[in-house]
Amino acid sequence: MKGGNVNRSNNRWLLLAAVLLAFTPVMIDLTILHIAIPSLTLDLRATGTEVLWILDIYPLIMAGLLVPMGVLTDRLGTRRMLLTGMSIFTAASIWAAFSTSAPMLIAARAALALGSAMMMPPVLAAIRRGFEDERERGIALGLWGTVAAAGAAVGPLIGGILLDYFWWGSVFLINVPIMLLVAPLVYKLVPDDAAPSRAPWPIGQALLLIAGLMTSVYALKSIVKPDQPVVTGLIFMAIGLSLLTVFGRLQLRLKTPMLDLSLFKRPPVRAGLIMALVASGALAGAELTLAQELQFVIRLSPLEAGLFLLPLMAAAAVGGPIGGWLASVIGLKWLACISLGAAAASLGGLAVSDFHAPGADTMVLLAILGLALSVGLTASSIAVMSAISPEKAGSAGSLEATAYDLGSGLGITGFGVMLSAVYARAISMPDGLAPTLASQARTSIGETMIVASSLADAEAASLINAAQDAFSLSHMAVLGAAATLLGSLAVLVFRILRNQPKHITNAGH
Incomplete structure (x- = not known):
């Protein structure tokens, strides 16, 4: 039997299971690497700049390729596009796992982004075309959203478990058996629905x-x-x-x-996209900062660090449904502003928290941060999608998806650059350290640890202590700046939405 020609009516739930299994590693990959950064930094002897490229090249390339790959899905067909993306993603995962240098890993991460960008549009297309009944389609899309949130939520924990037993490359290698298992199901269940398309490939x-x-x-x-x-x-x-x-x-x-920027003229869309950009950036940047603080400074194992971050990620996973319900109760304007204000307050609290002796208050702050940012991202989706007419839904969705990925990439870059700048000024080098080594160690805490590994025990201990003190000051400054940014965003969003009704509609557009 030719693949994809099975009875779709009877197999739509199996189809959903197959595409969600294929999609899960893509979401896990968004967060699993944060917990592995200290390990791979030391193993690959990566500079601070190389570490940022390893992290942010993935969402930045995704941001640029999602829309073109959506058009290509319509031309080549859902099954062919999904299987091609899965093949590239699998090969890139093996490449990344066995990378022997930072530039090699950066290139592998770029290939992973290409595979991911090829997979995401056909996953949604398969769900849309496989479920004709509106109620069932809503359930299927809800499950897709749950898998997306849960995959990102458990990423640090899965990474911590793997790194407790294996080397850092295992966080990539875990993708391979999942893809090999799912590929036959995708071939069997996903339709070969290629059709001529007049839409230009952008x-x-x-x-x-x-x-x-x-x-x-x-x-x-x-x-x-x-x-x-x-x-x-x-x-x-x-x-x-x-x-x-x-x-x-x-x-x-x-x-x-490629992106309908004219939608920015509508205040709810403008507010929603700004929120998506900043909130996703704040979440990615905070995870990166905390993962390094917990392992380099507090000296937690990767698994302990993953467990420490679990309240943040678990709360983020459940924020979507809560945000949808709250929007109907208090309205979008207040939901957006309260969620951003709560995220700002929690970041401010975390900036002054003592992670050496964390109490229940620290866990609560992490949970509030994850929940508030997740609710904020849900509010951004509601703002964008409620303010446009149905025929503009595709354009608005593309713009929003690009804002999410772009926000994650720029958040990692912005937080990382700020961390490096503050750290370089805060660290006090031990007397007697060679100028060339001092210059290298000043760049990032990862490079400080690399330098320390080449020194005698007493000199290394002195340098590590200085690095830990400097990074703690840096993380306070960065989280404080992020709190200020989100607080300012809450005020800006309120101003943009101040004349909007409680429940936004696309009337008049």
Whole structure:
């Protein structure tokens, strides 16, 4: 029997199980690596800048490729696109697991992003086309959202368990058996529904967006590097911003843009997209900061660090349904502002918490942060989708998905750069340390630990103590700055939505 020609009516729930199993590693990959950063930093002897590229190249490339891959799914068919993405994702996982250098791992992560971007549109397309009944489709999409949230939530815990028994590459290698198990089911159950499409493939626009993002991010990282002239970073920043400006103008001028930026004219959409960008960035940046604090400073094992972060991720996993219910009770404007204010308050509390002797208050703050940011992201989705007409749903969804991934990538970059800048100023080098080693150690706590591993015991202990003190100060400054940013965002969102009704509709658009 040709794959995909089974009775879809009888097998739609099996189809759902298959595509959700394929989708789960994609979501786990968004968070599992944070807990592995200290281990792979020391093993690959990665610089602070390389660590940031390892983390943020994945969401940045995803942000640029999701829309073009959606168009390609309509052309090539759901099954072919999903199996191709799974194949690339599997091969890239093996490549990443056995990387022997930081640049090799960065390239593997870029390939993982390509595979993920090819998988996400056909997963949603398979659910949409496999469930004709509106009620069943709602249940299926709800399960998809639950799997997405749960996958991201358990990522740090799964990473911690793996790293307690295996090397850091195991966090990538776990993807392989899942993909090999699911591939035959996808071939059997997902329809081969390729159809001619007149929609232009916006790959040129996507590459322009990615080039602008990558150049701007490179510039930002270069500016704070002590061994690189500031003017070099400024030149690259000008190039990156120019590319992004050209991209933005193209989107406003083209008849079929990759991203419909005209939707920004609607206040709820504008507020929702800003929230998606900042809230996802704050969540990713906070996870990165806390994972390093817990392992490098508090000296927890990866599993202990994963368990420590569990309240944050578990609360984030349940925030979606709670946010949807609260929106109907108190209205979008107050839901958005209260959730952002709660996230700001929890970040402020965590900034001054003593992680060496955490109490119940620290766990509560972590849970509030995860819940508030998750509710905030739900509010952003409601704001965007409630303010547009049905025929614009695809454009709005693409814009929102891009904002999520872009926010995660820029959040990692922004938090990482701020951490490096504050850390370099805060660390006090022990007397007698060679200038070249001191310059390397000042760049990031990971590089400090690499330098310490080459020193005698007494000198290494002195350097590690200085690094831990400096990083604790840095994490206080960064979380405090993030709290200020989210608090300011709450005020901005209130101003944008102040004249909007309690329940937003697309009337008049």
